[in-house]
Amino acid sequence: MSQPAIPTAAELVLPAPAKLNLMLHILGRRADGYHELQTLFQFLDFGDELGFALRADGEIRLHSPLDGVPHDSNLIVRAARQLQRQAGCTLGADIWLDKRLPMGGGIGGGSSDAATTLLGLNHLWQLHWDEERLASLGLSLGADIPVFVRGRAAFAEGVGEKLTPVTLGEPWFLVAIPQVLVSTVEVFSDPELTRDTPPIKVRSLLEGGGRNDCQPVVEKRYPEVRNALILLNKFVSAKLTGTGACVFGSFPNRDDADKVARQLPATLPSLVAQGRNISMLHRELEVLAKK
Ligand SMILES: C[C@](O)(CO)[C@H](O)COP(=O)(O)OP(=O)(O)OC[C@H]1O[C@@H](n2ccc(N)nc2=O)[C@H](O)[C@@H]1O
Numbered sequence: 001m002s003q004p005a006i007p008t009a010a011e012l013v014l015p016a017p018a019k020l021n022l023m024l025h026i027l028g029r030r031a032d033g034y035h036e037l038q039t040l041f042q043f044l045d046f047g048d049e050l051g052f053a054l055r056a057d058g059e060i061r062l063h064s065p066l067d068g069v070p071h072d073s074n075l076i077v078r079a080a081r082q083l084q085r086q087a088g089c090t091l092g093a094d095i096w097l098d099k100r101l102p103m104g105g106g107i108g109g110g111s112s113d114a115a116t117t118l119l120g121l122n123h124l125w126q127l128h129w130d131e132e133r134l135a136s137l138g139l140s141l142g143a144d145i146p147v148f149v150r151g152r153a154a155f156a157e158g159v160g161e162k163l164t165p166v167t168l169g170e171p172w173f174l175v176a177i178p179q180v181l182v183s184t185v186e187v188f189s190d191p192e193l194t195r196d197t198p199p200i201k202v203r204s205l206l207e208g209g210g211r212n213d214c215q216p217v218v219e220k221r222y223p224e225v226r227n228a229l230i231l232l233n234k235f236v237s238a239k240l241t242g243t244g245a246c247v248f249g250s251f252p253n254r255d256d257a258d259k260v261a262r263q264l265p266a267t268l269p270s271l272v273a274q275g276r277n278i279s280m281l282h283r284e285l286e287v288l289a290k291k
């Protein structure tokens with residue numbers, strides 16, 4: 001019998017939901033090479049799952065290796081070690097990961113795993129750090145981590161860390177997963193990337209409107225992504241999330257999304273999930289806080 005991804009030894013099991021960038025505008029480039037963005041984040045009710053157990057010896061051990069990611073480079077381990085160091089904590093943790101999100105998909109898998117680690121260990125180690133402090137530690141590891149720490153759908157500015165919570169409709173999304181790994185660094189380094197979109201005001205943002213400035217560059221570099229957009233556009237207006245590779249369209253109900261999913265070729269896997277304004281992680285943490 002195969003081992004469960006998260007064994008019963010885990011004392012705390014928490015979700016790490018995916019996100020979508022419903023739009024993504026690039027306004028400019030900073031001196032440090034990072035880009036000023038405006039993006040709209042919403043969570044999906046689908047994601048990875050992490051399990052945590054206390055260790056008294058101070059070791060951080062991730063027991064679920066990811067192909068191509070050395071143990072010490074995994075964002076889970078990096079986030080855990082940073083928190084431990086900055087909090088001066090002598091406790092350690094065993095960590096397990098049930099990886100369900102495609103890697104390099106633009107749906108934030110690594111960033112969400114890191115945020116769940118920060119919030120999970122904050123709870124397990126009883127550090128009582130507030131979200132602001134955790135989000136700022138998260139930002140030092142990745143631009144997408146703060147929104148997962150905050151757990152609220154948001155209009156993001158700066159490099160993605162200035163967050164204004166928003167309440168959006170919660171449609172169903174069909175997310176198609178082209179079988180290619182898109183490098184975020186490569187996309188942001190492309191000379192042809194649009195970097196001069198004028199800023200817009202959050203109130204002028206029409207839900208689901210706005211484009212993804214990375215899309216033309218990603219379509220040019222990755223034919224798999226272009227093909228996925230062509231296929232999905234036959235049924236629904238489709239868009240790239242983040243720097244891809246995933247592309248998505250929205251539907252008023254699950255049935256409509258499932259119907260289109262069934263019509264996609266086997267070479268283009270997909271997932272169907274509902275958009276959420278509050279992340280599942282925060283819903284679970286609220287339940288824990290009441291116990
Ligand atoms: C494209 C988005 O996914 C939109 O949500 C994010 O902005 C990317 O967030 P992320 O994957 O957490 O990105 P990071 O790990 O911080 O950065 C990866 C690389 O992307 C580029 N990068 C990222 C974010 C940003 N605002 N400007 C950039 O130029 C930088 O070259 C950086 O070295």
Ligand SMILES: Nc1ncnc2c1ncn2[C@@H]1O[C@H](COP(=O)(O)OP(=O)(O)OP(=O)(O)O)[C@@H](O)[C@H]1O
Binds near residue numbers: 073107114
């Ligand atoms: N826990 C992790 N899960 C996934 N990838 C990780 C993790 N830790 C480190 N990585 C590295 O980060 C890279 C990007 O992974 P991720 O799945 O977060 O991409 P993404 O969905 O495109 O992210 P984003 O939308 O934030 O740009 C991977 O290719 C991998 O090398």
